[in-house]
Amino acid sequence: MRPRNLLENLPAPGPDEAFETLFEGRGARVERIVSHGHASPPGFWYDQTGDEWVMLVQGSAELEFDDGRHESLVQGDWLVIPAGCRHRVAATGPDTVWLAVHTMDA
Amino acid sequence: MRPRNLLENLPAPGPDEAFETLFEGRGARVERIVSHGHASPPGFWYDQTGDEWVMLVQGSAELEFDDGRHESLVQGDWLVIPAGCRHRVAATGPDTVWLAVHTMDA
Numbered sequence: 001m002r003p004r005n006l007l008e009n010l011p012a013p014g015p016d017e018a019f020e021t022l023f024e025g026r027g028a029r030v031e032r033i034v035s036h037g038h039a040s041p042p043g044f045w046y047d048q049t050g051d052e053w054v055m056l057v058q059g060s061a062e063l064e065f066d067d068g069r070h071e072s073l074v075q076g077d078w079l080v081i082p083a084g085c086r087h088r089v090a091a092t093g094p095d096t097v098w099l100a101v102h103t104m105d106a
Numbered sequence: 107m108r109p110r111n112l113l114e115n116l117p118a119p120g121p122d123e124a125f126e127t128l129f130e131g132r133g134a135r136v137e138r139i140v141s142h143g144h145a146s147p148p149g150f151w152y153d154q155t156g157d158e159w160v161m162l163v164q165g166s167a168e169l170e171f172d173d174g175r176h177e178s179l180v181q182g183d184w185l186v187i188p189a190g191c192r193h194r195v196a197a198t199g200p201d202t203v204w205l206a207v208h209t210m211d212a
Contacts, residue, residue: 001185002177006161006182007182023157023186025156025210026209026210027131027156028133028207028209028210050131050133051129053128055112057163071109075113077110077111077112078109079107079108101129101136103131103132
């Protein structure tokens with residue numbers, strides 16, 4: 001395949017974050033997420049059945065975990081969100097691009 | 107876990123590219139590769155048993171495929187290298203950072 005660019009063709013701001021699967025293999029799915037000031041709805045928690053490796057590629061963001069911990073992320077920051085670790089997007093800046101790798105269910 | 111940053115603590119230039127596994131799950135392994143002007147040895151080809159999703163996060167690079175195709179990559183470019191697709195790193199610039207997701211064997 002020819003290369004594509006993660007930072008090009010960003011969708012315009014809309015009511016929701018924009019999710020795009022870039023690659024899906026036997027063991028993992030690679031996803032681009034574009035946020036423009038979005039946050040998860042109050043009281044909403046992601047609670048996933050597989051581990052997620054996620055990096056902030058561009059922009060700014062704050063994650064919240066259900067133990068009360070908040071993490072502010074800058075460009076290049078990455079972390080692992082284990083299966084079952086409840087979390088939400090507390091805030092994002094404009095033109096924010098995430099890269100997420102979702103692995104198989106545990 | 108607390109966030110780490112992909113672009114910090116880059117190893118100094120050495121004789122070889124620097125490979126670091128950031129996360130290894132049931133279905134995939136996420137790896138950072140730092141290159142400082144490195145290239146694969148002449149005649150050497152990577153020939154992997156699983157699919158690889160790879161992105162150039164910083165710097166510049168050129169990949170070569172055994173069908174003669176060359177691809178120049180700039181920041182944010184990504185592509186999928188399927189299992190069995192022979193390839194090599196033809197050239198890299200200084201302070202070049204790759205992100206690779208290796209999925210399970212096909």
